[in-house]
Amino acid sequence: xxxxxxxxxxxxxxxxxxxxxxxxxxxxxxxxxxxxxxxxxxxxxxxxxxxxxxxxxxxxxxxxxxxxxxxxxxxxxxxxxxxxxxxxxxxxxxxxxxxxxxxxxxxxxxxxxxxxxxxxxxxxxxxxxxxxxxxxxxxxxxxxxxxxxxxxxxxxxxxxxxxx
Numbered sequence: 774x775x776x777x778x779x780x781x782x783x784x785x786x787x788x789x790x791x792x793x794x795x796x797x798x799x800x801x802x803x804x805x806x807x808x809x810x811x812x813x814x815x816x817x818x819x820x821x822x823x824x825x826x827x828x829x830x831x832x833x834x835x836x837x838x839x840x841x842x843x844x845x846x847x848x849x850x851x852x853x854x855x856x857x858x859x860x861x862x863x864x865x866x867x868x869x870x871x872x873x874x875x876x877x878x879x880x881x882x883x884x885x886x887x888x889x890x891x892x893x894x895x896x897x898x899x900x901x902x903x904x905x906x907x908x909x910x911x912x913x914x915x916x917x918x919x920x921x922x923x924x925x926x927x928x929x930x931x932x933x934x935x936x937x
Contacts, residue, residue, distance in 0.1 A: 803884075807850045810882035810889065813908060814853050816937055817844050817880075827863055836863045844880075852881040857895075872897075891917055891933070898923070904933060913937040 820843045826835040840859035847854050857876040864870035876895035883890055889906040906917035917933040 805884070808882075808884065810884075810908070811850050813937075814880055814882065814889075815846060815850060817855075817935065818846055818853065819844060825859060829863065829867060833867075836867065836869070838862060838869055840874075847879075852879050854879055889915060889917065893919075902931065904931075906933075 820841065823840055823842055825838050825840055827838070828835045838859060838861045840857055842855050842857045844853050844855040846852070855878040857874075857878065859874040859876075860871060861869040862872035862874050874895065874897060876893060878891050878893045880889070880891040882888070889908060891904045891906070893902040893904065894900075900921065900923075902919045902921050904917035904919040906915055908915050913936060915933075915935040915937075917935075919931045919933075921929050921931050923929055
């Protein structure tokens with residue numbers, strides 16, 4: 774029982790040490806602050822209706838369903854927490870069925886890697902998916918990609934697009 778407080782204290786010391794080391798370099802310190810790319814993500818804050826397109830396979834047309842997402846800034850706009858709700862999803866037959874699907878996503882921009890990212894989890898799985906992404910200012914579109922393993926040994930590429 775005593776290991777958790779010790780581990781937490783060790784994490785706090787390591788985090789504080791790393792922060793102090795970064796604060797010696799003005800450029801590194803600037804990398805810790807939200808910037809223009811965080812403001813882009815901020816344009817997505819609020820409650821939105823969205824269309825979810827699911828591709829069942831290369832020879833089949835996408836299946837569309839609707840949902841609601843609520844995005845809100847967290848940690849002074851460094852990240853955005855998105856709560857997704859979808860009532861209908863494709864079942865085994867490919868037809869839409871009542872699902873009560875819920876997902877959560879934390880989105881952000883890594884100033885050091887200069888990449889957008891998101892971390893996704895939902896009530897249909899116990900796995901977590903980590904996406905990396907880009908933003909195209911011409912089309913005002915975020916494109917995120919990841920690789921998941923919905924079944925043991927079966928890797929699947931996933932793409933998420935968000936248009937402003």
